[in-house]
Amino acid sequence: MNDELTLDINGEQRVATVRMADTLLDVLREKLDLTGAKRGCENGDCGSCTVLADGLPVKSCMMLAVDAIGKKLTTIEGLHDDPMQHAFIEKWAFQCGYCTSGFILNARALVNQYPDATDEIMEEWLSSNICRCTSYQEIREAVKSVLKEQRFNVGRPRSRNKR
């Protein structure tokens, strides 16, 4: 028995025919061709399938697709030219890249929610994801650089063109 459901993904209304038992990860990858969320442990441990639901990171392997109705979902395909993406490249915060979309989305939510995040808060959040290439130090540096840039921009008076 399949049902049609509509999900709000990256600002678009996407319709998919799904089984009620399908996870959000199943639907993103198999029905909507959004393959940025990666299938890893499928047990909620690795975080490679992380997406944002109403701005909070969730593991899409542990969420039923039907449970995502009404939430604003963001996948890695929904980030464009995001400072966190640039920071991951500039700091070499990945090797194989399999975990990267999950890390970037988690880190994006972190800096949105905690612009003044301490190292302790950052460690707590990043502990939700696993990088088998062990790029942890570079990932921390990437996140810190975005936090620092964000604080700098907030503290700086807006420049006005004086003509």
Next chain:
Amino acid sequence: MLPFNFEYYRPSSINEAVELFEKLDQDGKKPIYLSGGTEITTLGRLNQIFTKAVIDVKGIPECNALDFKQNSVVVGAAHTLTQVWESKILPLLGEACVKIGDRTSRNQITLGGNLASQIIYREAVLPLLLSNSTFVVAGIDGIHQISVHKIFKEKLLLKRGEFLVQIKVNGKYRNKPFFIEKKRKSERVDYPLITIETLKIDRSIRLAISGLCAFPFRSYEMEKELNKTGISLEERIDKAVLRIPAPVISDIRGTSEYRIFVLRNTLLDALIDLEGVR
């Protein structure tokens, strides 16, 4: 991908939920209640859970209560562990919740889901045992309130068709001193080697533990020994350890001997913290 499919229902009232359960049960669909859904997706994949119908209780207003009035804290079972912690409504519960799983998982795992979990640790129950909480349970016979000590014995003892709606805790526990420590084998995120939570009421210590035995518990016998002042802290702990109520787990996270070693040290930390000695 789950190897089976099911019907999904999201009732908006308690009555609707219990009536749905009755009907689906009579139709042979082996219904289950869910709120966070993390266990059905992970254990279902391993064929450790099977159902033909799920009833999602998140849409029921009572399951989303979060209130402190008339000196009573009420927390709906559908709140995520992150929400319970961020609310700061009951610090001894919030601090237990924030030690479960990882930050992202806590955005999905609910209080009710942890308490009713098939996984043995169920650490959210520790503060509820210490604070003599009340569980609000709904079933076909209506809604009733029951002491945690009657409904949680090793695990949550719900009758078929019942679900947990809320927990209630006396407001006096909001400001009592407590100590909580979760010891893991090595990682920042893992199931516990042991988690202990202690609460100081007047001059006596209450103790609840998860991960030591095959179920979480509060031990009055251990508390009795820990509260015998007049002897050294180490002697009190030695006597308490003799009162552990069931066999100590020995597994890949730690042998029983190691768990007891960690327990002794953690109890020492707890007593020093709560009694302000040394």
